Amino acid sequence: MHCKSQWLVFIISYLAYGNAQKNIGAICDDGGFVLEAAFTVAIESVSSEDDPYEAKVVRTTPGDVLEAHNAMCSVLEGNVFGVFAPTNEKALKHVQSISDFLEVPQILVDQSVAHNRNWSAINLYPNHVAYSQAFAEIIDNKGWEEFTIIYEGAELLPFFDAIFALQDLEAGNEVLMTVVQLPDGDDFRSHLQTIKKSGSLNYLVNCRRETIETFLLQAQQVGIMSDEHSYVIMNPDFQTIDLDPFKYGGSNITGVRFFDPSVEAIQNYVKSINAKVAELSEDQIPEAVTENGLTLSLALMYDAVMLYVAAVKAMALEDGSSVTCESGRGWAFGSTLLNNLKTVATWNIEEGYKETRVIIPAAEVEGSESMKGKHFIVLTALSAPYGMLKESPKKLEGNDRYEGFGIELIEELAKMNEFNYTFDIQADGVYGSLDKKTGKWNGMMEKVMDGRADFAITDLTITAARQKAVDFTSPFMNLGITILYKKPTKQPPDLFSFISPFSLEVWGWLAGAYVGVSLLLFLLGRIAPEEWQNPYPCIEEPETLDNQFTMANSFWFTLGSVLTQGSEIAPIAVSTRMAGSMWWFFTLIMVSSYTANLAAFLTVESKFYAIKSVQDLANNPYDITYGAKKGGATLGFFKESDNLLYQKMYQYMDEHPEYQTSTNDEGLARAKSTEENYAFLMESTSIEYMVERNCDVAQVGGLLDSKGYGIAMKKNSPFRQPMSESILQLQEEGKLTRMKDKWWKEKRGGGACADDDAGSAEAQPLVLANVGGVFIVLAAGSGLAVICAIFEMLVDLWVISHRENVSFIEELKAEIKFIISGSSDTKPVRHREPTGSGSGGSKKSKIEDEESHKEVENNLNAPTPSERSMSHHSRHTLHSRRQSNAVQMARMRKFSKATY
Ligand code: GLU
Numbered sequence: 001m002h003c004k005s006q007w008l009v010f011i012i013s014y015l016a017y018g019n020a021q022k023n024i025g026a027i028c029d030d031g032g033f034v035l036e037a038a039f040t041v042a043i044e045s046v047s048s049e050d051d052p053y054e055a056k057v058v059r060t061t062p063g064d065v066l067e068a069h070n071a072m073c074s075v076l077e078g079n080v081f082g083v084f085a086p087t088n089e090k091a092l093k094h095v096q097s098i099s100d101f102l103e104v105p106q107i108l109v110d111q112s113v114a115h116n117r118n119w120s121a122i123n124l125y126p127n128h129v130a131y132s133q134a135f136a137e138i139i140d141n142k143g144w145e146e147f148t149i150i151y152e153g154a155e156l157l158p159f160f161d162a163i164f165a166l167q168d169l170e171a172g173n174e175v176l177m178t179v180v181q182l183p184d185g186d187d188f189r190s191h192l193q194t195i196k197k198s199g200s201l202n203y204l205v206n207c208r209r210e211t212i213e214t215f216l217l218q219a220q221q222v223g224i225m226s227d228e229h230s231y232v233i234m235n236p237d238f239q240t241i242d243l244d245p246f247k248y249g250g251s252n253i254t255g256v257r258f259f260d261p262s263v264e265a266i267q268n269y270v271k272s273i274n275a276k277v278a279e280l281s282e283d284q285i286p287e288a289v290t291e292n293g294l295t296l297s298l299a300l301m302y303d304a305v306m307l308y309v310a311a312v313k314a315m316a317l318e319d320g321s322s323v324t325c326e327s328g329r330g331w332a333f334g335s336t337l338l339n340n341l342k343t344v345a346t347w348n349i350e351e352g353y354k355e356t357r358v359i360i361p362a363a364e365v366e367g368s369e370s371m372k373g374k375h376f377i378v379l380t381a382l383s384a385p386y387g388m389l390k391e392s393p394k395k396l397e398g399n400d401r402y403e404g405f406g407i408e409l410i411e412e413l414a415k416m417n418e419f420n421y422t423f424d425i426q427a428d429g430v431y432g433s434l435d436k437k438t439g440k441w442n443g444m445m446e447k448v449m450d451g452r453a454d455f456a457i458t459d460l461t462i463t464a465a466r467q468k469a470v471d472f473t474s475p476f477m478n479l480g481i482t483i484l485y486k487k488p489t490k491q492p493p494d495l496f497s498f499i500s501p502f503s504l505e506v507w508g509w510l511a512g513a514y515v516g517v518s519l520l521l522f523l524l525g526r527i528a529p530e531e532w533q534n535p536y537p538c539i540e541e542p543e544t545l546d547n548q549f550t551m552a553n554s555f556w557f558t559l560g561s562v563l564t565q566g567s568e569i570a571p572i573a574v575s576t577r578m579a580g581s582m583w584w585f586f587t588l589i590m591v592s593s594y595t596a597n598l599a600a601f602l603t604v605e606s607k608f609y610a611i612k613s614v615q616d617l618a619n620n621p622y623d624i625t626y627g628a629k630k631g632g633a634t635l636g637f638f639k640e641s642d643n644l645l646y647q648k649m650y651q652y653m654d655e656h657p658e659y660q661t662s663t664n665d666e667g668l669a670r671a672k673s674t675e676e677n678y679a680f681l682m683e684s685t686s687i688e689y690m691v692e693r694n695c696d697v698a699q700v701g702g703l704l705d706s707k708g709y710g711i712a713m714k715k716n717s718p719f720r721q722p723m724s725e726s727i728l729q730l731q732e733e734g735k736l737t738r739m740k741d742k743w744w745k746e747k748r749g750g751g752a753c754a755d756d757d758a759g760s761a762e763a764q765p766l767v768l769a770n771v772g773g774v775f776i777v778l779a780a781g782s783g784l785a786v787i788c789a790i791f792e793m794l795v796d797l798w799v800i801s802h803r804e805n806v807s808f809i810e811e812l813k814a815e816i817k818f819i820i821s822g823s824s825d826t827k828p829v830r831h832r833e834p835t836g837s838g839s840g841g842s843k844k845s846k847i848e849d850e851e852s853h854k855e856v857e858n859n860l861n862a863p864t865p866s867e868r869s870m871s872h873h874s875r876h877t878l879h880s881r882r883q884s885n886a887v888q889m890a891r892m893r894k895f896s897k898a899t900y
Pocket residue numbers: 431432459460461462628629631632633634635681682683
């Protein structure tokens with residue numbers, strides 16, 4: 001039953017107030033309609049269709065405490081967000097005690113309680129300390145050495161504090177002050193006469209607005225309004241007095257005003273009040289505010305409504321106090337709202353009360369002390385994982401509703417600097433960009449700049465343009481722009497995958513080395529004398545010699561070894577053997593490397609990358625559409641860049657606004673979607689967060705730039721220094737890293753793709769850097785072989801020229817001519833070795849005697865040991881054949897008598 005009735009109350013109150021309309025109460029006891037009209041006009045001007053406000057006004061008889069009590073209770077029934085208090089002091093005190101108990105803020109715009117501020121009350125009337133200082137300065141300026149203070153009620157005495165302090169005997173300031181209190185009633189003449197008799201010529205007057213005119217009139221009557229008398233009137237409504245009757249007395253009358261009544265906005269306000277008064281008073285004769293008749297209280301009423309509603313909006317309060325005189329419990333947000341109001345308002349003469357921060361110069365208050373006890377509005381956006389809505393079965397309220405990296409960072413900073421805060425959410429998720437045409441910022445930046453928020457924290461990038469408009473703390477995270485795209489797909493098996501182990505460059509070098517070494521062998525064969533052999537060993541003195549390294553054989557020899565098959569050819573000279581063995585070494589390394597890498601290619605799954613870098617994206621071979629967050633720093637980077645590639649990309653994105661997204665989440669969804677072939681340009685930290693949870697997307701390519709996220713605040717804010725210091729401290733303590741790990745890798749499904757990439761290392765083709773060394777060894781070996789061959793040739797020619805007694809140069813010329821001609825693999829023998837004479841090289845041995853000749857001949861006809869072994873084992877391996885060939889050649893050499 002109890003439960004049901006609660007539901008009923010809830011439904012009724014929802015129907016009554018739940019249409020997002022917010023009520024603000026007022027108890028008007030001015031005995032007329034002017035205050036109510038001013039209040040209603042102000043409420044109407046802050047109300048909008050999206051965010052409607054309504055005035056809940058109860059009119060009471062001035063000074064009737066019971067009526068005030070009932071009025072307060074009935075205003076509270078309206079689920080109000082705050083109450084504008086009555087002006088009568090007794091009624092006010094009573095209403096305030098209810099307010100204090102129920103924690104519903106009271107807003108005052110009157111001086112009567114300047115010395116009696118309750119905690120639930122906030123008074124916009126100028127503070128007496130500042131007020132008295134202003135007048136002390138006026139008096140000081142006038143150089144008054146004597147004056148009479150004339151005041152009406154004891155409540156006005158605090159307004160003289162700074163004036164009494166003008167009498168500073170120690171400093172040698174002797175000012176003669178006389179204090180006179182005006183009597184009750186409206187006849188002050190006897191007091192004025194006493195003042196006149198005292199000889200005082202200067203008067204500082206503080207009395208109610210209603211008294212001023214009577215006072216001045218009676219002063220005139222008493223005769224203290226001649227040109228030797230001066231008046232300073234302290235009442236802020238002095239401007240509403242008609243001074244015409246006193247113009248000609250000659251005395252100087254000075255007053256102050258808080259606004260210029262001729263300003264159009266003020267005149268419109270006066271007109272609206274008068275119109276509203278006429279509406280409210282219906283057929284009664286309406287009172288009207290004259291053109292100059294706007295009092296400070298009426299003006300403050302407007303500013304107070306503005307300020308109060310701004311605070312309610314800033315705290316994003318949706319539900320009113322929902323307390324009643326009987327409920328016996330307080331409103332949970334009352335004190336926060338009040339705190340908020342006390343720290344967010346400034347007042348200046350031109351603009352009246354304005355919702356801006358009280359800037360305490362940083363020099364005055366050291367470091368974090370400047371933030372202590374203050375309340376700040378912290379603007380954030382729902383962008384994972386910086387700010388997110390908490391998932392909870394319970395209905396959460398206030399700051400409890402949010403969690404995330406940014407939220408936790410603010411919590412830490414608040415603990416370190418001892419400040420309070422309320423989170424406000426940037427509902428549209430716009431961080432802020434400058435409209436160059438209007439020169440205006442939007443989004444979070446705008447709110448920070450115009451003071452609707454003290455701090456903005458999210459993945460808000462520090463950019464040069466933004467830095468000009470607001471202040472940023474030291475960055476709490478570093479990042480760069482990169483690409484979010486679908487993970488590479490599996491590559492279909494490639495028919496020509498056997499090419500993959502070497503890069504094309506290495507294949508090219510390999511082919512070059514093959515041709516080069518083959519040609520070299522051909523050349524060495526021609527140079528090296530030992531490679532020229534007698535083709536017919538039985539002919540003792542051959543006409544010609546043969547060379548096995550013909551062009552075709554040279555290519556065949558190298559190919560045989562690179563394919564690990566060998567050939568019939570075996571080099572004989574030192575130089576050709578050297579070149580041959582270098583080539584074998586080279587092929588050994590290359591073939592092993594190829595085999596090893598081929599194994600890797602066959603076992604590792606190869607992947608298809610549609611794009612690998614931003615260049616690929618810009619060239620767009622696979623029709624991939626791409627974009628970035630609208631108005632974000634990423635898009636800004638492409639816009640401002642002078643790199644031609646980035647300019648081209650910006651042009652594309654600018655021409656296709658449909659590819660720009662409102663949030664990072666939208667970008668992710670589009671990148672994942674199978675219906676779209678979309679790549680999202682995004683910041684690396686946000687990509688890291690997403691790829692931890694979305695295993696079908698990955699970061700593509702490296703970072704295009706390097707920048708950071710910071711907390712934004714108003715330009716020249718004194719809080720930048722302490723906040724930056726605290727961020728650096730958190731960084732040094734490693735807390736920021738721990739927080740990042742927590743929000744990136746652990747919370748909300750982090751680490752879901754951790755195993756996904758294990759073992760997905762790709763096989764890479766070997767590039768020249770991997771195998772370059774072996775090419776160098778080959779080149780060096782080949783060089784050495786060339787030197788060797790030349791040396792062999794020179795020695796041989798030198799021996800012949802001596803033996804035959806011919807010119808060495810002539811021999812050399814003839815030899816070189818033959819080598820260069822390259823025409824034939826057969827070489828005519830130019831000089832025969834004379835029988836029985838001289839010595840010979842290895843292939844120019846001579847036959848010493850007939851016996852030995854015969855023996856050799858027999859030997860030649862008999863099978864060689866290897867030939868025997870071949871016939872025995874019938875094994876015709878290439879190797880043994882090569883061996884037998886070499887042995888036979890050696891024997892033939894021994895037999896030959898001829899030299900060429
Ligand atoms: N961090 C960006 C900004 O501050 C939003 C995301 C983006 O542009 O990639 O505007």
